Amino acid sequence: xxxxxxxxxxxxxxxxxxxxxxxxxxxxLVTVTEExxxxxxxxxxxxxxxxxxxxxxxxxxxxxxxxxxxFLLPDPAALNLPPLKPTLADPKQAMxxxxxxxxxxxxxxxxxxxxxxxxxxxxxxxxxxxxxxIIGIDRDGKITGVRVTRQNETPGLGxxxxxxxxxxxxxxxxxxxxxxxxxxxxxKKDGGVFDQFSGATITPRAVVGxxxxxxxxxxxxxxxxxxxxxxxxxxxxxxxxxxxxxxxPHE
Amino acid sequence: MSEVSYRELTVQGLWxxxxxxxxxxxxxxxxxxxxTVVNAMGLALATILTMVxxxxxxxxxxxxxxxxxxxxxxxxxxxxxxxxxELLMNAYLNTLYHVLGIFLPLIVTNCIVIxxxxxxAARNRVLPSLYDGLMMGLGFGLVLVxxxxxxxxxxxxxxxxxxxxxxxxxxxxxxxHILPEQAHFLLAILPPGAFMALAVLIALKQGFEQRRAARxxxxxxxxxxxxxxxxx
Numbered sequence: 001x002x003x004x005x006x007x008x009x010x011x012x013x014x015x016x017x018x019x020x021x022x023x024x025x026x027x028x029l030v031t032v033t034e035e036x037x038x039x040x041x042x043x044x045x046x047x048x049x050x051x052x053x054x055x056x057x058x059x060x061x062x063x064x065x066x067x068x069x070x071f072l073l074p075d076p077a078a079l080n081l082p083p084l085k086p087t088l089a090d091p092k093q094a095m096x097x098x099x100x101x102x103x104x105x106x107x108x109x110x111x112x113x114x115x116x117x118x119x120x121x122x123x124x125x126x127x128x129x130x131x132x133x134i135i136g137i138d139r140d141g142k143i144t145g146v147r148v149t150r151q152n153e154t155p156g157l158g159x160x161x162x163x164x165x166x167x168x169x170x171x172x173x174x175x176x177x178x179x180x181x182x183x184x185x186x187x188k189k190d191g192g193v194f195d196q197f198s199g200a201t202i203t204p205r206a207v208v209g210x211x212x213x214x215x216x217x218x219x220x221x222x223x224x225x226x227x228x229x230x231x232x233x234x235x236x237x238x239x240x241x242x243x244x245x246x247x248x249p250h251e
Numbered sequence: 252m253s254e255v256s257y258r259e260l261t262v263q264g265l266w267x268x269x270x271x272x273x274x275x276x277x278x279x280x281x282x283x284x285x286x287t288v289v290n291a292m293g294l295a296l297a298t299i300l301t302m303v304x305x306x307x308x309x310x311x312x313x314x315x316x317x318x319x320x321x322x323x324x325x326x327x328x329x330x331x332x333x334x335x336x337e338l339l340m341n342a343y344l345n346t347l348y349h350v351l352g353i354f355l356p357l358i359v360t361n362c363i364v365i366x367x368x369x370x371x372a373a374r375n376r377v378l379p380s381l382y383d384g385l386m387m388g389l390g391f392g393l394v395l396v397x398x399x400x401x402x403x404x405x406x407x408x409x410x411x412x413x414x415x416x417x418x419x420x421x422x423x424x425x426x427x428h429i430l431p432e433q434a435h436f437l438l439a440i441l442p443p444g445a446f447m448a449l450a451v452l453i454a455l456k457q458g459f460e461q462r463r464a465a466r467x468x469x470x471x472x473x474x475x476x477x478x479x480x481x482x483x
Contacts, residue, residue, distance in 0.1 A: 014317075018316065018324070019320045022324045022327055022328070023327060025331075026330070026331035030335060033334075033339065037338045037342035040342035040343070044341070044342060047345075048345060048346075048349075154437075155286075155406070156437040156440070
């Protein structure tokens with residue numbers, strides 16, 4: 001009996017070691033891949049982000065890389081953005097997390113002047129879940145472009161807010177708070193100037209409302225949004241690990 | 252542990268024991284990601300890779316893994332493989348990675364993967380295990396892509412839309428427009444459409460099998476009948 005128990009113990013130990021050993025190998029494999037793909041993943045994320053930002057700005061109207069100008073928006077609740085999580089100690093990490101969450105703004109700059117801002121805005125009035133938009137607004141309060149970044153609307157009906165499905169979203173270009181007037185910022189069914197889709201009114205109504213909200217937000221915070229960031233505030237949206245290695249050491 | 256025939260493995264994976272049509276495993280990703288061909292191909296590719304590599308690894312370590320911890324070790328192998336594939340797809344097929352979303356990491360929970368690892372790779376040599384993973388994965392992938400073809404044509408009227416997400420910028424113009432917009436059948440891209448399309452595929456396979464069985468039994472009957480006639 002005693003010998004058997006002893007055998008059992010060693011058997012358990014060996015089994016546990018085996019399990020542990022395989023865990024270490026598994027974790028090692030994942031770690032190596034993570035290390036090898038980190039730069040590439042950051043680059044892809046940056047490319048996606050830059051693509052989204054450029055889509056809502058007028059090409060050639062700015063000379064900076066807007067993705068490097070991520071800034072925290074004042075009063076994010078006014079755009080229905082979720083509040084910032086208890087911030088991470090490292091400001092770089094905190095900014096990266098905010099960028100990933102899509103709750104930061106970007107500035108398009110030319111000749112030392114902010115020519116346009118790019119803002120995210122969320123509406124809770126979608127037909128199935130929140131609709132997330134990104135919108136570019138220039139210094140005069142005119143829209144330079146709008147794109148949907150996340151939606152879950154009914155395929156074939158509500159998803160015509162996507163530019164791949166319908167040119168509807170381009171109809172907001174050059175619009176502003178005075179063009180059309182307050183009453184016009186609604187779908188035609190509600191007495192406004194924007195088309196709804198046959199079979200889907202809720203989705204366009206939600207999008208029109210969100211864009212109107214973003215325009216009023218920019219009017220309310222115009223000075224803050226269109227002032228150049230202090231140099232120390234300027235933050236690249238995504239830190240490429242390769243770049244951090246080449247950083248000039250602090251003096 | 253009898254010698255396995257590669258021919259039999261092929262037939263089992265692609266037809267007789269097809270994961271999608273016969274075992275009906277991995278339904279969740281099958282229903283969710285089969286709305287377009289390119290999405291289906293992306294998930295099929297990831298699943299096939301996972302099955303081949305997991306089967307190979309599980310078979311290679313099968314002598315060292317004790318029965319008490321076999322399942323946890325195999326789950327870990329599958330999870331590590333899927334995580335590695337997920338990272339690679341995030342790096343090299345970024346748009347598709349975002350389209351597949353949660354269904355990429357969820358390959359870990361696809362029963363067909365662990366079923367082949369536990370049911371086949373744990374008992375067989377490395378080479379047949381790799382081959383079994385490939386055939387079972389292909390069987391799953393083919394059903395996934397067939398569903399994608401049916402649903403994309405009926406629902407969106409296109410084929411191979413967004414092919415650049417998988418094949419790079421050369422594929423940007425591969426999209427075929429097959430049906431005019433008025434003919435789009437919305438139901439096909441909604442979840443009920445997925446179930447109906449899968450039901451049609453299963454019914455087709457069953458119908459084909461039954462017809463073949465009927466033909467074979469008829470042949471046997473006609474072969475046997477002269478003998479009967481002779482007796483009479």
